Amino acid sequence: RVDGRRGARRRDAASSRAQMMLAAVLHLSGALDTIRSGGLYVEKAWLPPTLAAALRADALALEAAGKFAPSGVSGWETAAPFGTSDRVVFTLGAGVGGDAVARAELERMLDEVRRALSSGLGRKLTLAEQYYSVHGPGARLSRHMDERHEACKSDGFAETSRRSVSWLVYLNEKPCGGALQTWCRRSRGDCGVDDGNVQVGWLDDVPVFLDAYVRLDGDEAAYGLYVRGDVVEGAGPNKRFVSAPFSADSERWRAATDGRAELPADEFHTALAKMVDDPRAYESVEAVCPDDARQRVVEVAPGFGTLVLFDSASGPHEVLPTEAGSRVAAAGWFHEPTREPPDWYGEDS
Numbered sequence: 001r002v003d004g005r006r007g008a009r010r011r012d013a014a015s016s017r018a019q020m021m022l023a024a025v026l027h028l029s030g031a032l033d034t035i036r037s038g039g040l041y042v043e044k045a046w047l048p049p050t051l052a053a054a055l056r057a058d059a060l061a062l063e064a065a066g067k068f069a070p071s072g073v074s075g076w077e078t079a080a081p082f083g084t085s086d087r088v089v090f091t092l093g094a095g096v097g098g099d100a101v102a103r104a105e106l107e108r109m110l111d112e113v114r115r116a117l118s119s120g121l122g123r124k125l126t127l128a129e130q131y132y133s134v135h136g137p138g139a140r141l142s143r144h145m146d147e148r149h150e151a152c153k154s155d156g157f158a159e160t161s162r163r164s165v166s167w168l169v170y171l172n173e174k175p176c177g178g179a180l181q182t183w184c185r186r187s188r189g190d191c192g193v194d195d196g197n198v199q200v201g202w203l204d205d206v207p208v209f210l211d212a213y214v215r216l217d218g219d220e221a222a223y224g225l226y227v228r229g230d231v232v233e234g235a236g237p238n239k240r241f242v243s244a245p246f247s248a249d250s251e252r253w254r255a256a257t258d259g260r261a262e263l264p265a266d267e268f269h270t271a272l273a274k275m276v277d278d279p280r281a282y283e284s285v286e287a288v289c290p291d292d293a294r295q296r297v298v299e300v301a302p303g304f305g306t307l308v309l310f311d312s313a314s315g316p317h318e319v320l321p322t323e324a325g326s327r328v329a330a331a332g333w334f335h336e337p338t339r340e341p342p343d344w345y346g347e348d349s
Contacts, residue, residue, distance in 0.1 A: 196339025
């Protein structure tokens with residue numbers, strides 16, 4: 001018999017070590033619980049003022065040199081890909097010029113955060129994407145998700161990594177508007193990802209994950225929606241499926257999608273809801289419910305040197321319009337590997 005208490009003690013010890021590591025890297029040790037539960041972790045004055053000032057000057061100098069390009073997220077709501085309300089961005093990497101010393105110090109600090117989060121969250125994180133963004137007056141980002149399940153993306157299953165934890169570092173010396181607005185739901189269990197399966201919805205305050213490799217007879221793979229049994233009273237420690245297995249050829253899925261192979265994200269989530277045993281209890285992870293007490297709106301003003309961390313797949317968010325001056329930030333994502341197909345998948349029977 002396996003002693004579950006021994007495993008629990010090991011997990012508690014690992015979590016304690018990660019908390020101590022984060023307490024040294026950040027000034028607080030609540031980041032792990034906040035990210036796990038779908039919240040927004042905010043660390044004010046995380047960057048030393050001299051480094052924040054150097055990075056701000058670097059970003060604005062690179063913008064003045066014509067290195068930036070429009071990012072059309074706000075244009076998703078309209079036919080035009082870009083407009084006057086769009087931010088401009090510049091992807092960071094080797095050989096881009098500017099203040100490489102300041103950016104190297106930022107990367108060193110971020111790598112310390114990455115190591116602590118990797119240990120505490122049990123995710124193999126890499127610092128995979130970094131960029132500067134500048135929002136002029138009126139620029140905004142409309143509501144969006146930083147990451148979605150592979151099934152929501154045309155080439156999702158070909159990707160080897162995905163966005164796992166989003167990070168932002170604000171470089172504004174003066175108030176300028178442009179607050180980050182996030183819709184957070186307090187999760188009863190770890191949200192975002194479970195065993196490589198990305199969260200797609202909620203049953204009340206319990207995260208729902210989509211497994212793309214439910215094994216059927218003849219080693220056929222199907223999808224299945226599930227919750228973790230250890231966060232559902234009396235359900236045991238394993239997955240508890242809340243849908244029957246389904247695939248692109250399933251009669252029920254074809255009815256839910258009108259037989260279409262490609263769906264926009266909102267229609268994909270609407271179809272997923274129809275797969276759940278009790279569709280009335282299910283809500284998409286991307287849903288915004290202003291009158292739902294379980295979901296709260298969290299706003300973060302872009303303060304000088306402030307660090308923000310949140311799970312990339314569990315919360316819709318937007319950036320409100322810049323009111324004056326330029327909103328400057330460094331941002332990016334810690335990636336984790338996507339789930340690899342199980343050994344049985346694709347084998348000749």
